[in-house]
Amino acid sequence: MHFPEDIKYHPEHTWIKVAGDTGTIGITDYAQEELGEILYVDLPQVGDKVEKDGIFGAIESGKVSSDLYSPVSGEVIAVNEELEESPELVNESPYDKGWLIKVRLSDTSELEDLLERREYLEKINI
Template sequence: MEFPSDLKYHKEHTWAKIEGEVAIIGITDYAQDQLGEVLFVDLPEVGDTITQGEPFGSIESAKVSSDLYAPVSGEIIEVNEALDDEPELVNNSPYEDGWIIKVKVSDPAEEGNLLSSSDYEKSLE
């Protein structure tokens, strides 16, 4: 399993790639592996606000439906509409093509609450 070191991780298996005031958010390789084949991603709307640690949508697989937890707080500025037609992108490319939302971060200090790749990997043991 991969856990890129340039990302920050939430304990509920989401990641954030923070670039300035924008965070790209998705689920981890571990999460997609546990879910199995992703069949549907319930995407929020552009303009919605999300709160760190709170659900912002859900993801469904053949096995289970799970909430998606926000790694940071902010306003959604883009959703990955490709997931409407190709939810399997989350399985095939969880850190690239399978991203879920982009957020304008409202509190940059929240990044300090997230895990590094090595700390996230240790949390899975």
């Protein structure tokens, strides 16, 4: 499994990579492996608001359906539309092609509450 250093991790297995006031959000390599083959991703619309620790969508695999938790608050400015036709991108490339949404952050101080790579690895016992 791969866990990049340049992103922040949410305890509910989402991640965020920030550039300026924009954050790209997805699920971790650990989460996609635990879920198994991703069959469907239910995501918000551009313009929707997300709240830190709030549910912004769901992801379904052959095993289970899981809620997606936002690591930050903000406005959705992009949705990975490729996932509609190819949800397996989340399995194949959780940090690149399998990203879920992009958000314009409303409060960058929320990033301080997220986990660093080392802390996330401790949480999942790796």
